Amino acid sequence: MYDFAYEKPSSLADAAKLLSADGDAKALAGGQTFIPVLKQRLNRPSTVVDLSRLGLSGITVAGDKITIGAMTRHADVANNADIKAKIPGLAHLASMIGDEAVRHRGTIGGSLANNDPAACYPSAVLALGGTIKTDKRAIAADDFFQGMFTTALEPGEIITAVELPIPEKSAYEKFRNPASRYAIVGVFVAKFPAGVRLAITGASQGGVFRHTEMEKALSATFSPDAIAGIKTPADDLNGDIHASAEYRAHLIGVVSKRAVAQVA
Known part of the structure; x- marks a missing residue:
């Protein structure tokens, strides 16, 4: 993988702010497609924004x-x-x-x-x-x-x-x-x-x-x-x-x- 910053916001507003502020930032949900893509160096995000703390399940x-x-x-x-x-x-x-x-x-x-x-x-x-x-x-x-x-x-x-x-x-x-x-x-x-x-x-x-x-x-x-x-x-x-x-x-x-x- 390439180097990237990792963020794990606890609010939807913070996650949206991180993604909107940087065109090269990418959201991480379950990672079943995104992580293999990173491993194969097919994507080079500046920041990975982990959505797992946002309470969006149910x-x-x-x-x-x-x-x-x-x-x-x-x-x-x-x-x-x-x-x-x-x-x-x-x-x-x-x-x-x-x-x-x-x-x-x-x-x-x-x-x-x-x-x-x-x-x-x-x-x-x-x-x-x-x-x-x-x-x-x-x-x-x-x-x-x-x-x-x-x-x-x-x-x-x-x-x-x-x-x-x-x-x-x-x-x-x-x-x-x-x-x-x-x-x-x-x-x-x-x-x-x-x-x-x-x-x-x-x-x-x-x-x-x-x-x-x-x-x-x-x-x-x-x-x-x-x-x-x-x-x-x-x-x-x-x-x-x-x-x-x-x-x-x-x-x-x-x-x-x-x-x-x-x-x-």
Whole structure:
């Protein structure tokens, strides 16, 4: 690693001040992506601002929404009784992130801020129509994810929580890389009274996205058969040593039907 200063503020205001004052400062949440990046010398921050003392963890239910603090660990999301009962697809998703060590260190806020194109959480937050709350504002999921490793966050802005509407039904399925457990293709589907939202991670060059053609078909008939004939173009999909763009296009159909079958 390169040399850097280390700060561990005890208030959100102090953390925001440290990050805003220095364009080369970086926030540290769970560190499951950031620390490997530092070890590989792919990032050279002047200061690392540790967010672990800010009290941003916890899960609460209020009316038809669940709010999850940004520093809540994956394992806590996976094991929370309210999430299991009300958004079981999210609990299932969290239980499949990385391995046990990663799930006990990684955080939902860190995952959303990083917006890795193969991460699981972005598909859930987008499919659920969630709201990302920061120290400055609230950002709708449809506006938050803006491309591979790119979000609507401004420099120095800190995610504090994510608010998720409770759907009638939800499910997550992924075809995962057996080594990293990242999604080669992951699909989150959420059924609401007003219709269905379905988001896909791991496949697109632009990161997580909603599959509007499938959403329309499933809103009319919530069944795997409703999307059986829908083909996804391979033009803008990732192709790498793990899967070609054409294979990912095929997997989108397969994994989406599996997700719908879970709850149909």
